[in-house]
Amino acid sequence: MKEDSEKEQRILDTAAELFSRQPFHKVLLSDVARAAAVGKGTLYLYFKSKDDLYFAVLFREFSSLIDSMRSFLDETELGPDGQLAGVVRILAEHFYARAFNMELLGFVVTCPVTDEWKQLRADLWSLFEGIIRSGIEQGLFRDEDPALTARYISGLVRAVCLFAPGAAGLDEVCRHASEFVLRGLGKKQ
Amino acid sequence: MKEDSEKEQRILDTAAELFSRQPFHKVLLSDVARAAAVGKGTLYLYFKSKDDLYFAVLFREFSSLIDSMRSFLDETELGPDGQLAGVVRILAEHFYARAFNMELLGFVVTCPVTDEWKQLRADLWSLFEGIIRSGIEQGLFRDEDPALTARYISGLVRAVCLFAPGAAGLDEVCRHASEFVLRGLGKKQ
Amino acid sequence: MKEDSEKEQRILDTAAELFSRQPFHKVLLSDVARAAAVGKGTLYLYFKSKDDLYFAVLFREFSSLIDSMRSFLDETELGPDGQLAGVVRILAEHFYARAFNMELLGFVVTCPVTDEWKQLRADLWSLFEGIIRSGIEQGLFRDEDPALTARYISGLVRAVCLFAPGAAGLDEVCRHASEFVLRGLGKKQ
Amino acid sequence: MKEDSEKEQRILDTAAELFSRQPFHKVLLSDVARAAAVGKGTLYLYFKSKDDLYFAVLFREFSSLIDSMRSFLDETELGPDGQLAGVVRILAEHFYARAFNMELLGFVVTCPVTDEWKQLRADLWSLFEGIIRSGIEQGLFRDEDPALTARYISGLVRAVCLFAPGAAGLDEVCRHASEFVLRGLGKKQ
DNA sequence: TATGAATGAGAATTCATTCAT
DNA sequence: TATGAATGAATTCTCATTCAT
Numbered sequence: 001m002k003e004d005s006e007k008e009q010r011i012l013d014t015a016a017e018l019f020s021r022q023p024f025h026k027v028l029l030s031d032v033a034r035a036a037a038v039g040k041g042t043l044y045l046y047f048k049s050k051d052d053l054y055f056a057v058l059f060r061e062f063s064s065l066i067d068s069m070r071s072f073l074d075e076t077e078l079g080p081d082g083q084l085a086g087v088v089r090i091l092a093e094h095f096y097a098r099a100f101n102m103e104l105l106g107f108v109v110t111c112p113v114t115d116e117w118k119q120l121r122a123d124l125w126s127l128f129e130g131i132i133r134s135g136i137e138q139g140l141f142r143d144e145d146p147a148l149t150a151r152y153i154s155g156l157v158r159a160v161c162l163f164a165p166g167a168a169g170l171d172e173v174c175r176h177a178s179e180f181v182l183r184g185l186g187k188k189q
Numbered sequence: 190m191k192e193d194s195e196k197e198q199r200i201l202d203t204a205a206e207l208f209s210r211q212p213f214h215k216v217l218l219s220d221v222a223r224a225a226a227v228g229k230g231t232l233y234l235y236f237k238s239k240d241d242l243y244f245a246v247l248f249r250e251f252s253s254l255i256d257s258m259r260s261f262l263d264e265t266e267l268g269p270d271g272q273l274a275g276v277v278r279i280l281a282e283h284f285y286a287r288a289f290n291m292e293l294l295g296f297v298v299t300c301p302v303t304d305e306w307k308q309l310r311a312d313l314w315s316l317f318e319g320i321i322r323s324g325i326e327q328g329l330f331r332d333e334d335p336a337l338t339a340r341y342i343s344g345l346v347r348a349v350c351l352f353a354p355g356a357a358g359l360d361e362v363c364r365h366a367s368e369f370v371l372r373g374l375g376k377k378q
Numbered sequence: 379m380k381e382d383s384e385k386e387q388r389i390l391d392t393a394a395e396l397f398s399r400q401p402f403h404k405v406l407l408s409d410v411a412r413a414a415a416v417g418k419g420t421l422y423l424y425f426k427s428k429d430d431l432y433f434a435v436l437f438r439e440f441s442s443l444i445d446s447m448r449s450f451l452d453e454t455e456l457g458p459d460g461q462l463a464g465v466v467r468i469l470a471e472h473f474y475a476r477a478f479n480m481e482l483l484g485f486v487v488t489c490p491v492t493d494e495w496k497q498l499r500a501d502l503w504s505l506f507e508g509i510i511r512s513g514i515e516q517g518l519f520r521d522e523d524p525a526l527t528a529r530y531i532s533g534l535v536r537a538v539c540l541f542a543p544g545a546a547g548l549d550e551v552c553r554h555a556s557e558f559v560l561r562g563l564g565k566k567q
Numbered sequence: 568m569k570e571d572s573e574k575e576q577r578i579l580d581t582a583a584e585l586f587s588r589q590p591f592h593k594v595l596l597s598d599v600a601r602a603a604a605v606g607k608g609t610l611y612l613y614f615k616s617k618d619d620l621y622f623a624v625l626f627r628e629f630s631s632l633i634d635s636m637r638s639f640l641d642e643t644e645l646g647p648d649g650q651l652a653g654v655v656r657i658l659a660e661h662f663y664a665r666a667f668n669m670e671l672l673g674f675v676v677t678c679p680v681t682d683e684w685k686q687l688r689a690d691l692w693s694l695f696e697g698i699i700r701s702g703i704e705q706g707l708f709r710d711e712d713p714a715l716t717a718r719y720i721s722g723l724v725r726a727v728c729l730f731a732p733g734a735a736g737l738d739e740v741c742r743h744a745s746e747f748v749l750r751g752l753g754k755k756q
Numbered sequence: 757t758a759t760g761a762a763t764g765a766g767a768a769t770t771c772a773t774t775c776a777t
Numbered sequence: 778t779a780t781g782a783a784t785g786a787a788t789t790c791t792c793a794t795t796c797a798t
Binding site for chain 1: 212310314333337338342343344346348349353361362365366372373374375
Binding site for chain 4: 782783784785786
């Protein structure tokens with residue numbers, strides 16, 4: 001079905017761009033095709049349907065986000081507090097890089113949630129949760145319900161990236177958000 | 190042209206219900222009409238288009254949310270910490286009451302943001318910001334950027350309501366989230 | 379069914395005005411009602427349907443045109459040539475007075491032609507035909523087929539009124555058209 | 568977007584046929600599509616809207632009429648009188664061939680008159696006017712206002728074709744109308 | 757008689773999907 | 778593989794007509 005992965009990636013890039021700017025029903029497949037410089041029929045060589053394309057985009061974006069975080073955590077020498085600040089930073093960078101990613105963490109409220117999708121979300125949260133738990137073990141954090149807190153973080157970062165007052169730069173926002181979260185986790189300062 | 194505001198409200202209620210369960214393009218105006226027990230043409234007596242209806246729904250929900258908060262703040266005797274816990278609770282209740290409301294605070298990513306809409310959002314945030322600032326004045330909170338923090342709160346509550354692990358009840362979630370926020374604001378405990 | 383003939387006339391006037399400016403399907407009954415300052419339902423007290431209203435308008439305009447001509451012919455002392463010039467003038471005045479009348483004599487090609495309507499048309503033509511025949515009898519005109527010629531006249535006047543080059547005034551047009559017709563009828567000059 | 572001009576022509580043919588038998592609002596695009604044996608969506612591949620299709624039909628018919636006349640005039644050896652009889656004949660044939668064409672010269676009363684359309688009308692008239700003027704130069708006709716007379720002719724032919732008494736055949740009508748016009752132009756006989 | 761909100765059948769238009777090339 | 782013209786089911790929107798007041 002696919003071979004020319006370069007073309008598939010171009011379609012995904014284009015679709016990601018368009019889906020990030022308009023709601024699902026305003027994005028026409030003919031727009032996607034034109035912007036990706038492929039024929040409309042070609043889309044169907046790579047994706048079963050419009051829904052399929054949409055989820056492929058979400059999936060790819062989400063996966064790459066999680067991969068970035070995993071790489072960071074694998075390589076860093078920082079403690080849980082530095083790790084948390086780091087993943088907040090990565091999250092924020094993703095949001096800034098493509099408005100679309102903002103949809104990733106919750107927008108698609110009303111869409112059917114596939115198992116694949118649930119898995120990804122769970123991966124993200126358990127990643128946060130892991131950091132929190134290791135912070136607790138080290139006596140750095142305290143939190144009665146790390147699973148819940150893990151869910152706060154993405155929503156918090158999403159909100160502030162979406163709506164940050166114009167003046168606030170990425171650095172400023174990340175620093176402030178990290179401190180807020182760390183204090184929220186009871187980090188002694 | 191109209192007069193029967195009761196009918197308009199029924200349409201809005203119905204539409205809110207349907208839009209909360211399906212994405213925009215899956216909600217048919219004929220469904221709305223049938224569910225609201227009015228003729229299809231009647232919808233157009235009250236709303237210019239499907240988009241118009243959609244925004245009217247969003248707007249009403251958001252307005253009612255803000256009104257609830259304002260009433261609460263007007264009547265309560267609580268200090269800033271109690272106020273914050275209160276508005277978190279109200280936010281969470283709205284999200285639980287109708288999944289749809291979850292779109293409220295994030296939806297507008299891809300949609301044309303009107304001035305009316307911006308105003309509502311600004312109202313919500315300044316409401317949070319006001320509480321934070323009075324907490325700071327009273328030496329209860331510390332926060333370098335209350336405007337930024339105000340933006341966290343709704344995103345945080347939204348995320349946790351959307352994704353709270355099944356077991357977590359509303360009370361539990363609210364208590365935990367409030368404490369997290371209050372700690373994040375440096376409240377001495 | 380009707381009593382308040384003043385209101386009926388107002389509706390007819392208004393409808394005539396609107397039908398003269400737009401094709402049938404662009405004229406909405408709500409426009410007619412508003413412009414006539416009556417309720418939409420009121421239209422149905424006086425006319426069975428939109429079609430009915432349309433034909434009532436055509437009928438009234440046409441009848442008044444024929445009446446004008448008949449009055450003129452009854453009162454004039456002129457010979458057939460003066461009579462012809464006179465009815466051309468009346469025709470042209472009607473066309474100028476209300477663009478709508480231009481539809482009268484043929485526009486409604488594709489509409490169902492009722493018997494009433496056919497009768498009116500026949501009346502108009504026989505009126506022209508009568509003048510021509512009396513001219514022939516008096517040795518003033520010659521024409522192998524007065525019935526055919528009668529049909530020319532209204533079309534000719536209609537065309538020139540519709541499309542007269544901007545500069546041409548009513549007087550000029552009438553004089554020229556009459557002379558053309560009279561010459562066409564072989565009037566010695 | 569298109570290429571298959573054959574299909575476009577088939578749609579135009581079909582639409583011309585249907586528009587010639589019913590008023591605009593009675594012609595459904597689904598009828599057009601079915602009769603032209605194309606999908607409903609295909610219509611929109613070639614024409615922006617129903618209005619657009621309608622004007623395309625009018626335009627094509629009118630253009631072909633003028634082309635016929637031009638060809639005739641280019642090839643004929645006849646003098647101005649024969650030329651006039653010839654174009655009258657062509658006009659009448661067009662009207663007979665398709666009732667629809669009858670709208671051509673009058674329809675535009677109530678419709679937005681585009682420049683393209685004005686140009687066509689002007690072309691038709693200047694064609695008549697040219698014949699008349701050359702007749703005048705040759706001492707065959709006399710006419711104080713050939714521009715006005717040019718406008719009579721189409722209206723005259725249209726009227727008689729529309730309303731010719733049943734018995735009158737095309738030949739008969741053309742001969743009679745031509746003679747009438749020629750006499751109107753003062754042709755010595 | 758008069759009204760105009762309500763209606764819903766009916767129309768125009770759109771767009772995901774197919775398929776012949 | 779790649780295309781984009783063709784499709785028609787699906788959807789939004791319109792508007793003549795009705796009817797409760």
